[in-house]
Amino acid sequence: MIQHQHYNPDFHPDYSSFFNRDGELIYNPAVIIDGDGTTWSIGADNSAYIREMHQSMATIANELAGKHIIEIGTTTENMLKTYEFLRLPGNQSKSYLTSLGIDPKAYWNKVCSADFRCRKRMMEKGKIYLFDDVRPALTELKNMGIKIGLQTDSTRSIALMHCQKFGIDQFIDYVVTGWYKYYFSKPESHGTKYMLFRLGSCPGISLMVGDNDKDVIAGNAAGTATAIVKRDHIAYEAPNPDFIIQSLLEVPGILKEMLTDFYYEAQMQLWPWRRIH
Numbered sequence: 580m581i582q583h584q585h586y587n588p589d590f591h592p593d594y595s596s597f598f599n600r601d602g603e604l605i606y607n608p609a610v611i612i613d614g615d616g617t618t619w620s621i622g623a624d625n626s627a628y629i630r631e632m633h634q635s636m637a638t639i640a641n642e643l644a645g646k647h648i649i650e651i652g653t654t655t656e657n658m659l660k661t662y663e664f665l666r667l668p669g670n671q672s673k674s675y676l677t678s679l680g681i682d683p684k685a686y687w688n689k690v691c692s693a694d695f696r697c698r699k700r701m702m703e704k705g706k707i708y709l710f711d712d713v714r715p716a717l718t719e720l721k722n723m724g725i726k727i728g729l730q731t732d733s734t735r736s737i738a739l740m741h742c743q744k745f746g747i748d749q750f751i752d753y754v755v756t757g758w759y760k761y762y763f764s765k766p767e768s769h770g771t772k773y774m775l776f777r778l779g780s781c782p783g784i785s786l787m788v789g790d791n792d793k794d795v796i797a798g799n800a801a802g803t804a805t806a807i808v809k810r811d812h813i814a815y816e817a818p819n820p821d822f823i824i825q826s827l828l829e830v831p832g833i834l835k836e837m838l839t840d841f842y843y844e845a846q847m848q849l850w851p852w853r854r855i856h
Contacts, residue, residue, distance in 0.1 A: 594845040597783070602850075607726040608838055609780035610830060611771060611798070613789035614731030617808055617827075619741055621698070621707050628701055635693040643681045643689075672764075691734045698737060702744055709745040710810070716827035717750035725834055726778040730771060730787075730797075732757040732764045753777045765793040768800030775801065784841055788830055795820045804837060806830065 615621045676683040701707040735756045742748040755774045757764030787798030788806045798805040806822035
């Protein structure tokens, strides 16, 4: 697939592969949106969720290992460190758990069940909630005819629970999840590439939107343009995304700009006699 670098003057793909003989675009423009921290509030911005899941993950790890291998800390700083350590992405998680003598599949099955119960309680209490800019942004994207994918490292049941509870499932065309599916977990790019396939999209006309470096790395590796939304909990560090935005309401404008550039470049390459001066 063509690797896309947004606003790169040296990016000149063979645009004929994007269109049929009638000059119609054969791929769908698409936005891939992250779940936790981007679409709904959770994780680093939710100390209650972190506290409960840290204790659950550490307890499950100790039980499966048959010995005390992870200290259940009492400070928020220690819990954050352990929580992130136990959520190592992709194959790093599998290797780490195996090194501790823990069956990764058994571990994640138990953690996913605990996570589902925890999130359900937090949602009922209003501690996990949909960001205000999500529904209007998704509505505008749908009105533009943009395909929308939700890519999250949680399980499918958790992702669907959030979408249905918040009433945004009507906007989502496809969901790709990771968690114990190591090869689909970000920052691995396999899940993002698969999402492009399921949406009928491709690099050059697609955008990955997230709240951390894993989203940017996955998007870059899959060839999409990338955007980071600056939520209150963000202390973002490199790699640099193509766009840094304050709200998801900026996403439709970015897509319009990307598509305008794309069609102009395609016209210049394929139909130069139609050039508009």
